[in-house]
Amino acid sequence: MISLQDLTFSYRKGHLVLNNLQLHFEPGRIYGLLGKNGAGKSSLLYNICGLLYPQAGQCQVMGFNPAKRQPAFLRQVYLLPEAFHLPDVDIDQYVRLYAPFYPGFDSAAFDRHLDVFEVPRRQQLHALSHGQQKKVLISFALATTARILIMDEPTNGLDIPSKRQFRKVIAGCLREDQCMIISTHQVKDLDSLIDEVLILENGRIILKEPVTRITEKLSFRQVLSLEETEAPLYSEGALKGYAIVAVNRREEHSRLDMEMFFNAVMVEKEKILPLFTR
Template sequence: MITLNDVSFAYSKKKEVFSNLNLTLEPGSIYGLLGKNGAGKTTLLKMMCGLVAPYSGSCTTLGEKAARKSPSLMRELFFLPEEFYMPDMRINKFVSLNAPFYPAFDLNQFHRYLDEFEINPDNRLRSLSYGEKKKVMIGFGIATNTKLLLFDEPTNGLDIPSKRQFRRIMASIANEDKCIIISTHQVRDLETLIDHLVILHNNRILLNENVGVITQKLCFKTVQTVANDQGIIYSESSLKGHNILLKNAEQEDSQLDMELLFNGVQHCPEKINHLFNLN
């Protein structure tokens, strides 16, 4: 569905974002895109939908060169950036003007989402809070029923009940024909939703793996004391003792801790790279 081959990109000579980056994303998964500030998450999303083009290499989306932004491609993808402009009009008017660009848009579905988020479709967009605007755009984007959904920090600005509703709605629309990519820093908000992780680190992809494979190779634990002979890859103190990340030599069952994994990648990238790319 999305393929990047030897992609390099830089905003200036002093700010290289990607260097010979390769990545393939397939339908049927909800991808979590993680990385530190400036790692290139937003740039990568923009490249996938044709808003920026690689300096070298190629990016194809749904079988087409993304940078061409062909009508056939644009009607099958929806990108919600973290910051967006909302015109001064009623929600219903906004929908009537923009929904025709998406052949599979479902108005009844959109209104169901507005009901769940407790937003009146007669409200003016400019009168809404940032969180309410985000809910409108999330609902609109999902109701487009495109094959590809790209969300940049979708839970920013949402209250706790709305985050729960977002997770439930996203889980309900996931299917084998759809590819969903969510860039986020709010890993706790989406830990139970994401089934495939892509982690950017130092201009490259350090981890690109299904959650099931991650928990087969890594074990996530909380212990009272840390021993040197436990085969620990990374550890950090917590109120309950120490959260540890270690190679899953005993094939134990454990629940993915995305925050612990991400911190482990930042502090011990070579160990993570060796485990997933060389073993």
């Protein structure tokens, strides 16, 4: 569905933002793109959308070259950027203006998502808070039914109840012919949503693994004392003892803690990454 071959991108000569990336994204999956500030996450997303162009290599999305920005391509791709500017119209006018570009726009789904987010339909966009505006855009993005859905920091600006609503709206809405990529620093907001985790560091993908394989290789659990378990790969102090990431030697089932996993990889690359190359 999305194929990147030897993709290289930079904003200025001698400073590579994306370095020789080899990536494939499949339909029917939600990908979580993680990385520190400046790792190249937004640049990767914008190359996929055709808003930035690679200096070398190829990017193919549904058979299209995104850089050509063909209408048939744009109708099947929706990007929700981190920063946005909305016109001075109400929600109904916004839909009338922009929905016709997307042939599969689902008005009923848009209304359902707004209901979950508790956003009144008859509102001026400029009268809404930043968080409410983002809820409208998330609802619109999903209602386009575009085959490629890309969200850059979608939960920034959302309060705790709204983040719960976000997870409810996203869960179960993806069709088999769609692919969703979510880039975020709010890692905990993606728990239970993600099918596959990608970690980008210094312009390279250092890990790309399904959640099922991560929990097959690693165990995430709480212990009262580090002395009661074999030496973990990574640990953090918790309210009651320690939260740890350990090699899953007993084939136990545990729930992926996305934030713990990301922190563990960043701190203990030499210990963790080799587990996924065997």
